[in-house]
Amino acid sequence: MSAPGLPMVVPAQDLPExxxxxxxxxxxxxxxxxxxxPTEVKAEFIHRLADAGLTTVEATSFVRPEWVPQLADAEQLFPLLGDLRGVALPVLVPNRRGLDRALALGARRIAVFASATESFAKANLNRTLDESLAVFEPVVRHAKDEGVHVRGYVSMCFGDPWEGAVPLHQVVRVCRALMAMGCDELSLGDTIGVATPGHVLELLAALNEEGVPTNVLGVHFHDTYGQALANTYAALEHGVTTVDASAGGLGGCPYAKSATGNLATEDLVWMLQGLGIETGVDLGRLTATSVWLAEQLGRSSPSRTVRALSPKDQ
Amino acid sequence: MSAPGLPMVVPAQDLPExxxxxxxxxxxxxxxxxxxxPTEVKAEFIHRLADAGLTTVEATSFVRPEWVPQLADAEQLFPLLGDLRGVALPVLVPNRRGLDRALALGARRIAVFASATESFAKANLNRTLDESLAVFEPVVRHAKDEGVHVRGYVSMCFGDPWEGAVPLHQVVRVCRALMAMGCDELSLGDTIGVATPGHVLELLAALNEEGVPTNVLGVHFHDTYGQALANTYAALEHGVTTVDASAGGLGGCPYAKSATGNLATEDLVWMLQGLGIETGVDLGRLTATSVWLAEQLGRSSPSRTVRALSPKDQ
Structure with a gap:
């Protein structure tokens, strides 16, 4: 009924297949x-994630190297991924210059990173919300002209460290603007991890009502308050079929107080596998990848599932 | 709309009030x-939990001191709690001797600890499942004769480290036996943390079908694979209104591989507060209590919410 290292499969009603x-x-x-x-470690990480069955792996970012020195090697990294067939490798681009760099390397999927709040737009992009949307507009249009798939991130959809609770209409406005530009999909980010399931359901319903259908919506939860998986479950009940997660729970928001970051892909896969929802991911391989990366980084993974399944206490 | 250190309140449909x-x-x-x-630290911990608004605090255990030396001071601790009015203070009793010790001190609520599997009954109680139920029967009957409230724990309801997945009918059988003895409520334990929401819903439905109503059922999830809060949310949707949790995420199962243990009360309260579900708990006071206890224990709390809300990185 259940294999070692895997949950027992018991589907629930009305969830996506x-x-x-x-x-x-x-x-x-x-x-x-x-x-x-090191660039070679990044390339191996992405290859291992693909081997574990992940079909969409956001590979890097074409921002100015001074801004994010950790990803300054995008030009060196991207060509090392050319042999990955059937795996979507979106890259983040902040502006037209970033888009041109990505297109020159053959990127076929990009993402732009918008904010639902003025404060975060100012802190992260040093622009007003409308100024940042105005910058993205020609980027998205040009990408679409080139036949490139575009994802729009919307950060701070639920709470903002400066503004507190974020009004729904503000999130809806930014989402509609990104869709009107031509984005193919959106990712609703709870950047500081404060959301709870009712808030998630309310935002999804508001977006639907304003003409943004569920099938273009992904959810991106952070585990700062331990809510990410419960929020994901609520989103699945609403019909969401795209969920962002980070192998081993890697990462976080530099503006959020806690080091606790993204929903761990392994914790997500444990739940989805238990619910009988297909993901194509091999949990054992994925966990081994996160254990390997943790060794490269010299510190343990915060993922509960990685800790439970890894051969020794990391 | 939201206060600092508290989630925004957005109820979801069809959840308990x-x-x-x-x-x-x-x-x-x-x-x-x-x-x-130290006994005085335990007493202060329980007083602080009550001050934070918790109305049921399981205080200690009347097992043989050699078995659980950590709780060998039950006789000294219990009288220190006499001034706590309006707070239920259940204590665990393994047998008639433990019940007599508890009754002699004036305990008005007890709990017995059964297992849904033979392997865990053997490992934890050194008895077969039926032998352990036979031991509990007169204990529960005598407690009821004395007008004492009885909770029945059922551990390993979803998976067992030796047996793997646990068949539903086995859990149902143990639950029905405990109810037939006279237990007032049951706590369904996912001792090794493997359950996912569909499995939780299936067990609750099976129990209802076999005559065990939701209003006597509590859920007790462990966060070994990060699933505790998602499972709790599913249980709330089913109508469950009693949820076990441990302040600061304290504890775990000595038989489970990972150190990750109980659902943290703070993570639970964050979700319930966000959903507008009343608990009576003051999250700030509760977090301060867990930070204080972590200092006493000399190590940090695993609760995401405690980490996010505590004044410094613990």
């Missing part, structure tokens, strides 16, 4: 490491 | 500490 995990570890995780990881 | 948290930290948490905590 399949979930696409958008793995953000190599980009969102590693960009928050204190020191840069 | 109120949840009773059964706090297990002083018993289930401290019994798993390597060395015994």
């Amino acid at each position: 399949r979930v696409r995990i958008h793995e953000v570890g190599p980009r969102d995780g590693l960009q928050n490491e204190k020191s840069a990881v | 109120r949840v009773r948290i059964h706090e297990v930290g002083p018993r289930d948490g401290l019994q798993n500490e390597k060395s015994a905590v």
Whole structure:
């Protein structure tokens, strides 16, 4: 009924049959490491994630190297991933210059990173919310002209460290603007991890009502208050089929107080596997990858599942 | 809309209005500490938990001192709690001798600790399952004759480290036997933390079908694989209104491989507060209590919420 290292499979009613995990570890995780990881380690990390069955792995970011030195090797890294067939490798681009660099290397999927709040737009992008949307508009349009798939991140969808609770209409406005530009999908970020399930369901319903359908929506939860998986479960009940997660729970937000970061992909896969929801991911291989990366980084993974399944206490 | 250190309140549909948290930290948490905590510290811990608004605090255990030396001071501790009015203070009793000790001190609530599997009954109690139920039967009957409230713990309800997945009918059988003896409530334990939400819902439905109503059922999840809060959310959707948790995430199962233990009360309260479900708990006071206890124990709390809310990185 259950294999060692895997949960027993008991489906629940009215949940999706399949979930696409958008793995953000190599980009969102590693960009928050204190020191840069060698390019070859990044390439091996991404290859191992693909081997574990992840079909979407956000690979790197084409921001100005001074801004995110941890990912300054995007030009060196991206060509090392050319042999990965059938794996989507989106890259983050902040502006037209970043898009051109990504396109020159053959990237076929990009992501732009917007904020639902003025404060975070100012802190992260040094622009007002409308100024940042105005910068993204020609980037998204040009990407679409080139036939490139575009994801729009919306950060601070639930709470903001400066502004507190974020009004729904503000999130809806930014989401609609990104869709109107031509984004193919959105990722709703709880950047500081404060959301609870009712808040998640309320935002999803508000977006649906304002013409943003569930099938373009992904969710991106942080485990700062331990809520990420409960929020994910609520989102699945609403019909969401794209969930962001980070292998081993790597990463976090440099603006959030706690070091606790992204939902760990392993904890997510444990739940989805138990629910009989297909992901294509081999949990054993994925855990081995996170244990290997933790060794490279010289510190243990915060993922509960990685700790429970790893051969020794890391 | 939200106060600092508290989530924004957004109710979800069809959830209970109120949840009773059964706090297990002083018993289930401290019994798993390597060395015994001084009696005065335990008494202060319980007083602080009551001050934080917890209405049920499992105080200690009347087992043989050689078996659980960490709780060998039950006779000294219990009288120190006499001034706690309006707070239920259940104590664990393994047999008639333990019950007599508890009754002699004026305990008005007891708990017995059964297992859903033969392997754990053997490992934990050194008896077969039926032998252990036979031991509990006169204990529960005598307690009821004395007008004492009885909780029945059922451990290993979902998975067992030796047997793997646990068949539903086995859990149902033990639950029905405990109810037939006269137990007032049951606590369904996922002792090794392997359950996922579909499994939880299936067990609750099976129990209802076999005559065990939801209003006598509490859930007791462990966070070994990070699933505790998602499982709790599913249980709330089913109508469960009693949830076990441990302040600061204290404790664990000595038989489970990982050190990760009980659902942290703070992580639970964050979710319930966000959902607008009343608990009576003051999250700030509770977190301060866990930070204080962590200082007494000389190590940090594993609770995400405690870490996020504590004034410095513990």
